[in-house]
Amino acid sequence: MNSQPFNDWKLVSLSPLPVWAMVLLGVGLVLGIALAAWGVRREPSRLRKVLLWVLRVGAGVAALFFLLEPGIRHLQVARMKNRVAVLVDRSASMSFPGEPGGPTRSAMVGTFLEKAAPALAAMQDRFTVELYGFDPELAPVTPAVLQNEPPRAGTTDILSALRSVGAGSQGARKLSGVLLFSDGADNAELAAGVVGKARSALKDLNVPVSTFVVGQEALKDLAVEGLKVDDFAFVRNSLTVEVEIHGRGFSGKDIPVVLSQEGKTVASKTVHLGSSDDVQQVAFTFTPDQTGRFVYTVTVPTFPDEAVSDNNTRSFTLKVIRDRVRVLLVVGRPSWDERFLRGLLRQDANVDMVSFYILRTMSDDPGVVSQERELSLIPFPMEEIFDTKLDTFDVVIFQNFGYADPSLAITEYERNLERYVFNGGAIVMIGGDSVLGEGRAAMPTLMEALPVEAAGPANPEPFKARLTPDGLRHPVTALGTGVSSTEAAWAELPAIPGINSTRARPGATVLVDHPFHLVDGKNAPLVAVWDYGRGRAMTVATDGSWYWAFTSHKGGSPNRTYDRFWSNALRWLVRDPDLTTLKVTADPPSVEPGRPVGVVVSARTADYQAAQDAQVRVELFSVATQKPVAVQTGTTGPDGVVRLEFPPPAPGPYKLLATAKKGETDLGQGEDAVAVRAVGPELSDASVRPELMEQIAKVTGGKAYRLLQESAMPEVPLLDPPVVEVGRAKDQPLWDRWYYLVVLVALAGTEWFLRRRFGYV
DSSP, rough: OOOOOOEEEEEEOOOOOOOHHHHHHHHHHHHHHHHHHHTTTTOOOOHHHHHHHHHHHHHHHHHHHHOOEEEEEEEEEEEEOEEEEEEOOGGGGGGGSSTTOOOOOOHHHHHHHEEEEEHHHHGGGGGEEEEESSSSSSEEHHHHHHHOOOSSSOOHHHHHHHHHHHHOOOOOEEEEEEEEEOOOOOSTTTTTOOOOOHHHHHTTTTTTTEEOOSSSSSOOOOEEEEEEEEEEEEEEEEEEEEEEEEEEEEETTTEEEEEEEEEEEEEEEEOOOOEEEHHHHHHHOOOOOOOOEEEEEOOOOOOOOOOOOOGGEEEEEEEEEOSSSEEEEEEESSHHHHHHHHHHHHHOOTTEEEEBBBBOOOTOOSSGGGGGGGOOOSSHHHHIIIIIIIGSEEEEEEESSSOSOOSGGGTTTTTHHHHOOOOOOOOEEEEETTTTTTTGGOOOOHHTTTSSSEEESSSSEEEEEEEEEHHHSSSSTTOOOOOOHHHHHTTOOOOOEEEEEEEOOOOOOOEEEEEEEEEEEEEEEEEEEETTTEEEEEEEEOOGGEEEEEEOOBBBBBBOOHHHHHHHHHHTTTGGGGGSSSSEEEESEEETOOOEEEEEEEEETSSSOOOOTEEOOOOEEEETTEEEEEEEEEEEEEEEEEEEOOOOOOEEEEEEEEEETTTTEEEEEEEEEEEEEEOTTSSSSSOOOHHHHHHHHHTOOOEEEGGGGGEEEEEEEEOOOOOOEEEEEEEEEEEEOOOHHHHHHHHHHHHHHHHHTTOOO
């Protein structure tokens, strides 16, 4: 037998009648009262009328009492405590000082909760108080941890934390309220404020959230914020980078802002901060001169009394690609070779060509020096092309062009051309009797940039070009989809009429040569390439490559060998990423602080098949220190791809330099860039957002407080629903008392007597 006493009670109806029956009887009682009132409506005496109404209503109430059969239900209950969640922001921004020279924001919360321990303990009679930290994941925390352990490098996601703590309300353990301690620096769903879906989500919590703003708003800080730049840019096309400079406590100061590319200054400007909390826009416009991915950094100076210095720089990566390949074609004299090449380039939608004829040979004698610049079909803008506009071209092609007299105009600018190639440009020298022959002595400086040097008179005998072993693997001469088809394509090419006698320089790669004509005991190179500085150069020692456009037709479809050869050449010269056998991609190109640096390497063999089981080595190279900081190695899978990961490095710009080998075969080199940010979104702004915390409290029915202004735990609104667990119950009737019946009879009898006395019966 359960000996526990009853500790609660409530009034109940013990009537056995169904609800619908009691409703009908109740309606009948009401009608009876109404009819009685209607019957005495003409009674002249107000006292009599009121007395009869009171007696009829009293009788009706007494009848309803017996109809409902009221009773007391004695209960044995055990009350369940509801939950109160105390949420403390543990994101990185809580490591900022709460006030100048004071403890961190996190430590301030720990001290406050330690002092408020008695008030929280007093709440334990009705609630279970739970203390959590969030960053944004929930985890139990104590005041001692808040005071002594720095916040982790997480993000502020207040709404996610509120959803998580609300999801813990299981069964009868409902959530009665939330006490939220944060600086309000949300960078997730509430970053734009309590609007739209975020507002609806807060309302759906159905729990009052009382907020405590942590931190002072008047901290001194200078930060690079609000960076706006496209994901990619076109080479030699202007690009604008927009930056927001946010200054707090720097009223009236001029702040220099510098944009740099991997340690090299690109542009600089000065902004004036007009107030103690000012945001100024800075726009940098510059023109990238090379393709690839590069790291850019925006920097403002660091002052000694700033709240945080890591947000004074902001790095980002920019991928520079090509819009159209801009080609300058300079022709010494018209020829069929020139006609075919110019027609091919003109019809290529990916090529933007500018061409000039300069009709000049050794035997030409202008007679007057002033006329030398006019020996072209139109006046040749020598200074504009070879000086001011030279860097706007991706490739410069000289076709059957050369001078013997070093005093002539081209020699004035050949140093510019050599420097253009060395700094990343590309040049093609196509042979003929005016180049790599009689005119070679006129351009000694430019000739240093070419992969071959002249070696005697030309050989006019027709011959069939021969593909070298290096040419079999090189993308310029890859006329087929593999080794076999490439060999077959070159074997089918017709003979060409003659070759310039040259020898390859050390370090040059000969792709195609003459099978019989020897120079110094070696086959004379027909097509040779090499890297010169940061640029590339190619020579074609003949003006008869147009013969390759007349190859046999198979299966009724034309053979486009000539087109493919020159298309491959242009793509190789401008370093088309698709023509590399080793492709390196930063994954991702911009890394948050404390995160690892990932890199994906795709290796291919010389015939551009996936290089399975290739040994890959990647070096993480610091641009700031010009030193490698880490090396990772790996083996490619069946798809020729491997992903490697470096431990989190220090902030700054880095290069990912990769090499790969398959057995003893070198698969080439590749590189990419990655930016490791000094601070993430959490630390880029040291300000607090009291307005956001106030909006959260208002929408949820809570109250907003300032932690710096509170010395003790205030009275916060909490829900306290009557959640009970029923054990035993016992009903005790109230209606079965004789005196209740006497009252009913007395009321009804008195009314009947008076009605007779007043003449209504």
